[in-house]
Amino acid sequence: MIFGLQFIGILFALVMIYFTFLYYKREQYDKRGFIVWLIIWVGFMIMVTIPQTIYGVMEALQIKRTVDFFVIGGFLIFSVILFRMYIITKQTQKKVEDLVRDVAIKGVKIGKKTNK
Numbered sequence: 001m002i003f004g005l006q007f008i009g010i011l012f013a014l015v016m017i018y019f020t021f022l023y024y025k026r027e028q029y030d031k032r033g034f035i036v037w038l039i040i041w042v043g044f045m046i047m048v049t050i051p052q053t054i055y056g057v058m059e060a061l062q063i064k065r066t067v068d069f070f071v072i073g074g075f076l077i078f079s080v081i082l083f084r085m086y087i088i089t090k091q092t093q094k095k096v097e098d099l100v101r102d103v104a105i106k107g108v109k110i111g112k113k114t115n116k
Contacts, residue, residue, distance in 0.1 A: 005048075006048050006049060009044070009045070009048030009049075010048055010049060013041045013044050013048065014045070016037075016041045016044075017038065017041045017042070017045075020037045020038055020041060021034075021038075040077070047070075051066050054066070054069060057069075
């Protein structure tokens with residue numbers, strides 16, 4: 001029997017799978033990103049539907065309640081995603097700085113040529 005929270009979890013996972021597919025079709029994800037997110041949402045749906053699949057892991061980690069496991073797992077996944085976003089932002093910032101520097105240098109060189 002599926003309980004209310006399980007139904008909400010399944011519905012959430014299906015909506016997120018749809019959005020993942022939609023953004024992939026709009027080419028906002030590459031194939032690797034699509035597969036990673038699809039695995040995450042399908043795994044989430046399996047864990048919500050059949051919570052017994054994670055009881056062994058919960059026992060090994062000495063976590064008593066399933067909700068606690070999901071909260072801890074969510075924080076871990078969120079931390080990884082946040083760290084990855086930070087790295088990407090820093091890389092983008094460096095590329096923009098390099099581009100602005102190159103454009104400024106070319107602008108100065110062009111300005112010197114026109115002043116002669």
